[in-house]
Amino acid sequence: MTAERAEASVAKVLSDTGERPWRSSDLHGGDEYSATYEDLTHALGDFLDRLAEARPDTELIESMTESLAGWARELGPLAVRERDRVFGRRTDLASRGQTMSPTIELAEISDDSASGTVYFGSYFLGGNGAVHGGAIPLMFDEILGRLANASGRPPQRTAYLHTDYRSITPVGRTLGVRAWLCSEDGRKRILRATIHDGETLCAEAEGLFVALKPGQP
Numbered sequence: 646m647t648a649e650r651a652e653a654s655v656a657k658v659l660s661d662t663g664e665r666p667w668r669s670s671d672l673h674g675g676d677e678y679s680a681t682y683e684d685l686t687h688a689l690g691d692f693l694d695r696l697a698e699a700r701p702d703t704e705l706i707e708s709m710t711e712s713l714a715g716w717a718r719e720l721g722p723l724a725v726r727e728r729d730r731v732f733g734r735r736t737d738l739a740s741r742g743q744t745m746s747p748t749i750e751l752a753e754i755s756d757d758s759a760s761g762t763v764y765f766g767s768y769f770l771g772g773n774g775a776v777h778g779g780a781i782p783l784m785f786d787e788i789l790g791r792l793a794n795a796s797g798r799p800p801q802r803t804a805y806l807h808t809d810y811r812s813i814t815p816v817g818r819t820l821g822v823r824a825w826l827c828s829e830d831g832r833k834r835i836l837r838a839t840i841h842d843g844e845t846l847c848a849e850a851e852g853l854f855v856a857l858k859p860g861q862p
């Protein structure tokens with residue numbers, strides 16, 4: 646299906662439910678944010694890593710709490726509907742304009758494969774230098790989801806995601822990631838991905854992605 650046809654079918658779904666049609670351009674957040682929003686998410690990610698590593702004194706904790714509460718008060722009245730938000734919708738950026746999962750720098754993405762690097766900072770620590778076991782499938786869902794939804798394919802959702810942890814995934818190192826399409830059967834796509842630390846396989850995953858039918862949220 647072409648990108649135009651996919652958008653037309655989603656447009657019909659949303660017009661049936663009274664919503665403004667979904668457009669891929671909704672996922673870009675607008676040019677007015679070009680570099681600055683990415684700088685913001687990098688600064689936030691860096692803050693979370695430093696927070697996870699630090700042992701601040703009471704005075705600094707109180708001052709940070711006050712500053713954060715101030716930012717929350719400023720942002721509160723600026724809340725918009727999901728489709729008008731920027732966070733997580735900047736598909737043109739490596740971070741996708743979010744900090745929930747680590748930034749994946751893709752060196753290559755085609756219709757059926759993607760590869761690049763990922764760096765889990767201290768914020769993603771589980772224990773003893775290893776990334777948290779929940780952050781790894783999060784990262785896999787991110788890269789597999791991007792690939793499943795790439796090349797003008799209609800929106801897809803993860804039906805299952807199976808992760809095998811083969812050796813610890815270290816925090817604080819640049820790791821290799823690879824994802825590829827294994828099979829396609831109607832609305833179903835099976836994709837796989839790996840994380841490597843040099844030659845060492847850290848974890849691998851298989852995901853089933855199912856293309857949404859008209860009316861599916």
Ligand SMILES: CCCCCCCCCCCCCCCC(=O)SCCNC(=O)CCNC(=O)[C@H](O)C(C)(C)COP(=O)(O)OP(=O)(O)OC[C@H]1O[C@@H](n2cnc3c(N)ncnc32)[C@H](O)[C@@H]1OP(=O)(O)O
Binds near residue numbers: 800
């Ligand atoms: C909308 C997205 C926009 C994205 C914009 C781009 C953004 C780019 C960055 C994205 C990066 C982040 C990507 C995150 C992506 C998510 O994480 S999505 C959130 C997590 N997933 C969910 O919440 C999904 C919840 N589940 C569902 O909504 C529904 O179960 C599903 C998956 C849509 C399928 O339901 P359905 O459409 O009614 O389909 P159904 O007839 O049950 O199944 C279809 C086929 O799949 C098979 N199947 C379904 N589930 C399973 C299963 N668990 N195991 C095995 N087979 C299964 C069925 O057996 C059936 O097979 P056939 O009989 O046809 O051979």
